[in-house]
Amino acid sequence: MLNVFKNLPYLGQYFILSFLLCLFAWLSLFSWSIVPITGQQALTALLHPDKNIIAHSIVLDLRLPRVLVAAVVGACLAVAGAIMQGLTRNPLASPSVLGVNAGAALGMATVSTIAPWFGLFGTSVAAIIGGAITWSLVMLLGAAWRGGNEHGRLVLAGVAISALCAALTKAMIILHEDQAAGVLTWLAGSVADARWSHWQQLWPMALVGLLGAFLMSPTLNLLNLGEDNARSLGVKLGWARVICSLLVLLLVGAALSVAGSIAFIGLLVPHMAKSLVGQDHRKVLPIAAIMGALLVMIADVVSRSIIYPIETPAGAILALIGAPFFIYMVRARTS
Amino acid sequence: MRTLFVSFSLFSLLAFLVVLSLSFGAVSLSISEILSGFTPDSEFYFTIHEYRFPRAVLAVLVGAMMALSGALVQGVIRNPLASPDVLGVSQGAGLAAVVLMTLFPSVSIFWLPWAALAGGISAALLLWALCGAHSSAIKLAITGVAMAALYSSAVDFLMLTRPLEINNALLWLTGSLWGRGWDQVFMILPWLVLLPLAFWLAKRMNLISLGDEVATSLGVSIPVTRLSALAIAVGLTASCVAICGPIGFLGLIAPHLARRLVGGRHQILLPCSMVVGMVILLLADLLARTINPPIELPAGIMTAIIGAPYFLWLLLKTR
Numbered sequence: 001m002l003n004v005f006k007n008l009p010y011l012g013q014y015f016i017l018s019f020l021l022c023l024f025a026w027l028s029l030f031s032w033s034i035v036p037i038t039g040q041q042a043l044t045a046l047l048h049p050d051k052n053i054i055a056h057s058i059v060l061d062l063r064l065p066r067v068l069v070a071a072v073v074g075a076c077l078a079v080a081g082a083i084m085q086g087l088t089r090n091p092l093a094s095p096s097v098l099g100v101n102a103g104a105a106l107g108m109a110t111v112s113t114i115a116p117w118f119g120l121f122g123t124s125v126a127a128i129i130g131g132a133i134t135w136s137l138v139m140l141l142g143a144a145w146r147g148g149n150e151h152g153r154l155v156l157a158g159v160a161i162s163a164l165c166a167a168l169t170k171a172m173i174i175l176h177e178d179q180a181a182g183v184l185t186w187l188a189g190s191v192a193d194a195r196w197s198h199w200q201q202l203w204p205m206a207l208v209g210l211l212g213a214f215l216m217s218p219t220l221n222l223l224n225l226g227e228d229n230a231r232s233l234g235v236k237l238g239w240a241r242v243i244c245s246l247l248v249l250l251l252v253g254a255a256l257s258v259a260g261s262i263a264f265i266g267l268l269v270p271h272m273a274k275s276l277v278g279q280d281h282r283k284v285l286p287i288a289a290i291m292g293a294l295l296v297m298i299a300d301v302v303s304r305s306i307i308y309p310i311e312t313p314a315g316a317i318l319a320l321i322g323a324p325f326f327i328y329m330v331r332a333r334t335s
Numbered sequence: 336m337r338t339l340f341v342s343f344s345l346f347s348l349l350a351f352l353v354v355l356s357l358s359f360g361a362v363s364l365s366i367s368e369i370l371s372g373f374t375p376d377s378e379f380y381f382t383i384h385e386y387r388f389p390r391a392v393l394a395v396l397v398g399a400m401m402a403l404s405g406a407l408v409q410g411v412i413r414n415p416l417a418s419p420d421v422l423g424v425s426q427g428a429g430l431a432a433v434v435l436m437t438l439f440p441s442v443s444i445f446w447l448p449w450a451a452l453a454g455g456i457s458a459a460l461l462l463w464a465l466c467g468a469h470s471s472a473i474k475l476a477i478t479g480v481a482m483a484a485l486y487s488s489a490v491d492f493l494m495l496t497r498p499l500e501i502n503n504a505l506l507w508l509t510g511s512l513w514g515r516g517w518d519q520v521f522m523i524l525p526w527l528v529l530l531p532l533a534f535w536l537a538k539r540m541n542l543i544s545l546g547d548e549v550a551t552s553l554g555v556s557i558p559v560t561r562l563s564a565l566a567i568a569v570g571l572t573a574s575c576v577a578i579c580g581p582i583g584f585l586g587l588i589a590p591h592l593a594r595r596l597v598g599g600r601h602q603i604l605l606p607c608s609m610v611v612g613m614v615i616l617l618l619a620d621l622l623a624r625t626i627n628p629p630i631e632l633p634a635g636i637m638t639a640i641i642g643a644p645y646f647l648w649l650l651l652k653t654r
Contacts, residue, residue, distance in 0.1 A: 141647055152473035156416070156650050159480050163583065164643035167636040170509065175627050188491060263488075307496055316495050319488035327481040330474075331465060 006276060010283055013276060017290045024297050025071065029063045032304040061196070069194035070300045070314070071293035072206045073255040074265060078292025079213045079285055080251040081266025082273065086220035086281055087244045088139075090151050091333045094266035095131075095252045097326070098142075098158035101263065102165035103134025104256045105187065109169045113176035124201065128253035134161050135245060151333060189262035189315030191300055198258040205254035210289060212247045217281035220244070224279065262315040264322020265292055267329070338603055341596045345610045349395075352617040356391045357383060359621065361629045389516045394620050394634075395613045396523055397512075397575045398585065402612025403533055404568035404575075405586025406593070406605055410540040411564040415649055416476040418587035419455075419572040423482035425581035427458025428573040430486040433507050437497045448522060451577035455569045458482065472653060487581075510582030510635030512620050519578045526574035529567050536564050537601035544599060582616070582635045584642020589615055591649065615641070 005013065030042040037055040044050075045059040081094040095101045107130020108123045115122070138161050142154030169187070219240050222230045231237055255262070273288035296314065299321075303314040357372075358364045364372070364379060372383025405418040419425050431454025432447055462482060466475050487508070494504045505511055539560045542550040547557055572586070589612035590604070597607045619637035626632060 141651060152471075152477045153650060155477055156473065156480065157647060159484075160643045160646045160650065163639050163646075167509070167639035167643070170505075171632050171636050171640075174505075174632055175630060188495060310496070312492070312496050316488065316492045319484075320492055323481070323485035323488050326484060327465070327478065330477050330481045 010277060014287065014290070017287065017294065021071070021290055021294050021297070024294060024301070025067050028067050028070075028297055028301050029059050031301060032308065033058065033063075034309065065196045065199045066191055066194045066300070067297065068199055069202060069258055070191045070296045072202055073191065073259045073262065074269075074292035074294070074296030075289035076206050076209060076251040076255040076292075077262060077265040077296075078269035078273075078288040079210060080248045080255075081268075082270035082281070082285055082288045083213055083216070083220065083244050083248050083251075084266065085270050086223060087241060087248075088154065089224065090154055091271070092151055092155045092267070092326075092329055094264070094270075095248070096162075096261070096263035096265075096322075097155055097267055098138050099134045099161035099165065100131040100138075100248065100252050101256065101261045102162040102169070104128070104131035104253055105261045106130045106134075106165040106169045106172075108257060109172045113172050121201065124205065124253050124257035127257045128249050130165075131249050131252050131256075132245075134165060135249065137161055155330075187261060188313040188319075189256075189260035190303070190311070190313035191259050191296070192303075192311045192313070194258060202254055202258050205250055209247055209251040209254060212243070213251070213285055214282075216240070216244055216247065217285050220281040221279075224281075260313075260315060262296065263319045264326065265295060265318060268322050268325050269295060271325075271329070338597055341607070342610070345596075345607070345614065349610060349614055349617070352614060352621065353391050353395070356394070356617055356621045356624075357387050359625045360387060385516065389520050390512055390620070391617065392520050393515050393523070393578070394512055394616045396520070396527070397579055397582070398589075398612040398614070398616030399609035400523075400526070400529075400571040400575050400612075401582060401585045401616070402589035402593075402608040403530070403605060404571040405612075406590035406601075406608040407533060407536070407540075407564045407568040407571075408586070409590050410601060410604075411543060411561045412475070413544065414472040414475060415591070415653055416472050416587075416646075417479075418584075418590075419568060420483070420581060420583045420586055421476055421646075422459070422462055422479035423486060424455045424458050424462075424569055424572050425576050425583070425586075426483040426486035426490070427461075428452070428455035428576040429507055429581040430454055430490050431457075432577050433490050433493050436507075437493050445522075448526070448574050448577035452570060452573040455573035455576070456566075458486065459565060459569050505633050506580040508580070508635075509633040509639070510576075510580035511623075511631075511633030512579050513631055513633065515579060523574055523578050526570065529570050533564070533567050533571075534602070534605060536560060536567070537605055540564065540601045541599075544601075580633075580635065583639045584646065585612060585615060585638050587649075588642045588645045591645070 005016070026039065026042060030037040030039050035054055035058060037058060041055045042059050045056040049060055050056050077095060084093040084095065084098065085091060104127035107126035110130070111118055111122050111126035138154065138158045142157035219235055222233050222235050223240065227237060269288050269292045270284065273284045273291055277283040277287055299314040299317045303312045303317050306312050306317070354369070357369045358366070362382065364382070368379050369383060371377040372379035374380065408417050408419060408422070409415065428451035431450045435442060435447060435450040462479055466478050490507060494508065506513060539555045542553050542555045543557065543560060550557055590608040593604055593608035593611045597603045615638065616634065619641070620634040623632040623634045623637045
């Protein structure tokens with residue numbers, strides 16, 4: 001089954017994945033609702049909305065933004081992970097492993113506890129700045145640009161920075177909220193509270209980030225050949241790195257500021273995409289985007305169903321799936 | 336001479352911190368009020384005798400045991416990045432304790448240390464099976480970190496799906512001395528049996544640090560020593576985790592600081608690490624309580640803020 005899918009032409013895989021994406025989006029619009037909604041109702045709510053039917057307004061006001069946000073967040077994180085892996089030539093690189101997630105969360109916590117009047121836009125900017133600081137720290141400490149066999153060091157630097165940022169974030173939230181109740185749900189990413197306002201905030205940044213990533217994919221292919229080869233083929237290494245890093249930060253910042261820290265998507269999905277379509281980033285990035293969207297969407301549906309009336313954060317479920325994969329990758333790729 | 340000086344200053348620092356942690360908190364007490372707090376008819380009896388004193392005792396015990404287990408692990412696997420929390424043993428023990436508490440709430444709390452011990456041992460064995468005896472420092476650390484990520488995401492998941500009381504939850508996620516009292520002190524006391532066993536190993540660990548071949552030719556059975564040191568370390572860690580959760584980085588940094596103070600001879604290094612661990616944990620707990628009273632931060636947050644930069648520095652040095 002899997003082999004048949006792997007041997008399909010690229011466009012065929014692309015269409016099958018897109019079809020699955022639409023299918024799950026539709027499923028996620030009506031499944032596990034407290035007010036019963038049928039699949040047909042979900043479709044008519046999209047085509048001929050009628051504000052007087054409760055099911056329609058649930059679908060339009062609660063479920064649709066949630067599905068869209070889940071999909072875009074997944075796509076952003078997956079593409080960010082693919083760029084980071086291409087850039088550092090380290091198969092373990094991803095926003096959560098290298099501490100960008102934790103840094104962005106720390107930035108958001110700082111702004112929302114110290115200066116809450118900045119509002120939603122302020123938190124995304126803070127997320128980007130926080131992520132940028134940790135990303136540069138990790139790269140400096142982990143000797144990232146050397147590539148080659150320094151995989152482990154980079155990851156350990158990322159883990160330590162993550163631990164530091166997580167501790168500071170928790171301290172900040174506890175001190176600010178006078179109690180610790182919010183910490184857990186705050187730190188585990190979830191799309192359960194996504195509304196149209198979040199979507200408005202998310203899509204422009206995600207669009208810029210994703211388009212930029214697709215434009216950079218030929219350069220990422222050249223970087224894969226090694227620094228010297230890339231330079232002799234006309235890649236300006238410094239600029240390529242700066243632009244790619246900015247894209248990563250934009251994508252991660254956008255995703256985190258609406259959904260909180262969702263771990264391991266950026267690690268898991270690029271590898272799945274590469275096992276389907278090979279190493280060509282022009283093909284990997286779009287497939288990774290779709291697969292990331294699909295995975296977060298599925299995790300969101302599962303998070304609603306697992307203990308039915310209570311919602312479990314989707315991030316917690318993804319972490320449970322992602323962590324064993326992380327272990328597998330560590331074993332397979334570190335010497 | 337140097338050792339004498341170091342131990343004198345460490346012990347005075349420790350005594351000073353104990354007094355500080357008895358006197359500061361939601362209400363500040365003077366020295367005479369602290370002393371009167373130990374007699375039952377004083378108005379401070381409850382604060383001192385039931386609340387602050389057992390907490391300080393526990394910080395001393397847990398700090399010592401965590402630091403000792405870190406020193407044992409670093410000594411026998413000769414890896415500067417190793418410690419029970421970097422290798423995932425603490426988180427494994429924590430996961431087992433949380434599983435026991437959330438899935439079997441009717442089971443007596445008496446079983447908590449044993450569940451933690453089982454979890455810690457399985458985590459250690461799993462890591463051993465994954466890495467084998469001959470992996471590099473970085474690979475062992477990174478596999479341990481990945482395992483730790485798995486265990487703590489499982490703890491997160493359990494916490495989120497079966498909400499506990501939130502201070503309890505924080506305890507199991509980051510480690511904290513919040514709300515611990517005499518009961519916990521008596522729970523941890525039997526485990527102090529492991530201390531003389533650890534000191535008994537000190538001499539062999541000195542020989543192991545010369546290298547496997549040299550140690551073998553000097554008559555040390557490497558597998559036996561290594562295994563017993565690791566088993567003691569896991570036991571110490573598990574009993575601490577069962578009481579106050581996985582306090583991160585303590586077992587990593589205390590032995591390193593001690594090694595810089597008194598050098599690598601294990602007969603001195605082991606007790607010195609213990610005292611350094613006591614000092615660090617008392618300090619972390621004191622800061623966590625007094626930074627903005629009456630709100631309490633978990634002590635594990637403080638040790639992470641101190642310990643993570645130190646870990647980064649070690650990483651830079653490790654070749």
